[in-house]
Amino acid sequence: xxxxxxxxxxxxxxxxxxxxxxxxxxxxxxxxxxxxxxxxxxxxxxxxxxxxxxxxxxxxxxxxxxxxxxxxxxxxxxxxxxxxxxxxxxxxxxxxxxxxxxxxxxxxxxxx
Amino acid sequence: xxxxxxxxxxxxxxxxxxxxxxxxxxxxxxxxxxxxxxxxxxxxxxxxxxxxxxxxxxxxxxxxxxxxxxxxxxxxxxxxxxxxxxxxxxxxxxxxxxxxxxxxxxxxxxxxxxxxx
Numbered sequence: 001x002x003x004x005x006x007x008x009x010x011x012x013x014x015x016x017x018x019x020x021x022x023x024x025x026x027x028x029x030x031x032x033x034x035x036x037x038x039x040x041x042x043x044x045x046x047x048x049x050x051x052x053x054x055x056x057x058x059x060x061x062x063x064x065x066x067x068x069x070x071x072x073x074x075x076x077x078x079x080x081x082x083x084x085x086x087x088x089x090x091x092x093x094x095x096x097x098x099x100x101x102x103x104x105x106x107x108x109x110x111x112x
Numbered sequence: 113x114x115x116x117x118x119x120x121x122x123x124x125x126x127x128x129x130x131x132x133x134x135x136x137x138x139x140x141x142x143x144x145x146x147x148x149x150x151x152x153x154x155x156x157x158x159x160x161x162x163x164x165x166x167x168x169x170x171x172x173x174x175x176x177x178x179x180x181x182x183x184x185x186x187x188x189x190x191x192x193x194x195x196x197x198x199x200x201x202x203x204x205x206x207x208x209x210x211x212x213x214x215x216x217x218x219x220x221x222x223x224x225x226x227x228x229x
Binding site: 032034036041042043044045046049088090092098099100102103104105 | 156158203205
């Protein structure tokens with residue numbers, strides 16, 4: 001069964017630190033990878049997408065992809081209390097259906 | 113980024129009645145829309161995938177006669193929960209994807225919180 005695995009957390013970091021969120025996936029043929037942020041009681045919000053090996057930076061966020069090792073990570077620099085949320089990793093494992101496979105999410109807590 | 117709206121944001125209905133939820137892509141054409149359900153402190157569960165003008169594809173265990181999905185245009189999909197029961201109370205979220213080929217970002221609507229009494 002095709003899966004996306006994330007540590008459920010909570011991951012607790014102090015304000016200003018770097019938060020590192022990791023995700024592994026089972027389908028070696030996956031092409032597209034996404035990170036979503038979900039605040040409690042709200043719907044997910046797309047924050048990063050990555051398609052090629054290496055790093056992709058957008059403001060305080062950096063997504064890292066390593067297809068050979070089948071992992072994707074999200075780094076949040078200068079973490080703020082407002083970053084406290086659940087971060088969902090999503091992988092496109094079946095482009096025919098265009099449905100993403102979501103991990104169960106990692107809860108991040110940024111301590112002021 | 114792309115904007116997806118959902119209506120209503122919150123609905124309370126009596127057991128046995130039907131509820132319709134609308135999902136609209138406001139600034140792009142959504143060739144594919146997805147419907148999810150999320151129970152408290154649980155992860156997203158994909159219910160069905162719909163393509164404009166086609167019948168929806170339901171995930172295993174989701175009753176297609178209970179959860180009616182219509183994707184009549186490139187900007188609108190509806191989910192109707194028929195004969196709702198208290199166990200159907202949940203957070204229903206739609207997402208939409210455009211014509212990006214492999215780069216199929218999904219953009220989520222704000223969700224509809226359904227309470228069946």
